Amino acid sequence: MISYILAENLKHKRTFLKKLLVIMPITLILLSLFLMPSYFTTNSYNWWYVIIMPATFALIPAMMDRKESRKLNYRAVFPLNINLKKLWVSKIITALIYMSIAAIIHMLGVYIFQFFIGKQLTPTYRFSTLLFASILLIITNIWQIPFCFFLAKKIGFIASIVLNAVLGLALGILLADSYFWIYCPYAWANRLMIPVLNILPNGILIDATNPLVSSTSLLIPCILSISLFTLLTIIGAKWFSKQEVK
Template identity: 45%
Template sequence: MLNFIKAENLKCRRTFAKKLVFIAPLLTVLLSGISGMYLVQNGYNWWYTILFPGFITLTTALINQIEEKKLRYRSVLPLPVSLQKVWISKILLIAVYTSAACILHLAGISLGKFLMNPAATIAVSQMAEATLILIIASLWQIPFCLFLSKKLGLMAAMLINLGAGIMLGILAATESFWWACPYSWTTRLMCPVLGILPNGTLAPQGDALLNPGVIPLGIVLSIALFLLLLATTAKWFQRQEVK
């Protein structure tokens, strides 16, 4: 499997998909830096509600286009290799890219906090925990978006995943049924970790959304959905034929 991942990584060499790993978190840090003392608060809220879902969607779509644009996967489908492994390796590579982007985002916001507002109430340890949870809670979007990109194309994937992510991520996160809406998981889990409400404001002391009991449930649901989508989409890709 490692050789498959290395091969997929070579395909992305000098592509915009790989550059996005650096561009997306840097853009977030620069935009949040404009807000001064609210750098940490806005830097994370904008990241997990808008920019990070957009990054995942665009990255998966661009990686799909590497195969789709010129040969429509004709260079892959006829090969005597496991197509499931090819598909899974793409997903794992994107997971590495998304993790790297989140770590760079954490480093940038931490540096901004140190330089601009060392007294910010959100500690670096909280940001590190939030970054780890964000990576885990967003993994399910990778196979889902890769499937959407392969099946419907870049624009449809962007409209469906990013549109639903922005609307449902904010609206459903404060409801009792938040656990039933995958798009609300990251936003809901950030409430007890960072103390930030879905609308981007700091939660008042004693707010019900600060209950940390939702974190284990959200993580378990995220991992379960990721594994389900990984297996389902890999089996679907295995049945693809050259057209």
């Protein structure tokens, strides 16, 4: 499996996809810095998980799929004597690594820039808090990777990005502070940031005494996301293994 992952990573050497892993978080950080420096940390994280992460989780698989399908439509892959299930899983793991890199760059950027800004009108979070928040965001969003790979393969590059970004933005905000949040995977990440960072999906800060803080489980959404990720990966691998050159 490691050789599959290394090969998959090599396909994207010196591509725009890898530049995107730096461009997306840094651009967001700079926008937060120049637009509303007094709310820098709050906005940097709120905009990240509400807007940028759903788009990025859709964009990375879509760009990886387009690398294979744009010119040859997987004709360079399917005839080879390789395990297509392992190939599919390696793509998902590679995308997860890329997304984790982008999340780490975002977290480090936010933490470092806090010191340059100085006192804000919103809380300045400790490194451990930001790290914990970023880990939770990765875990509660990983199910999107196999889902977005499937979308990209079935409905195409643009449609898969737009669909996932719109669903993530709409459902993530609308349902995160509702009773039904646990039933909507897009709401899991947004909801967990309420007790961790004390930020509502709309960017409003709340205090630790708010009922949404005490009523939110951190463990259950993580278990659900990992389970859904595993299920979608297995289903997707079986489906992909039956594909043929067209």
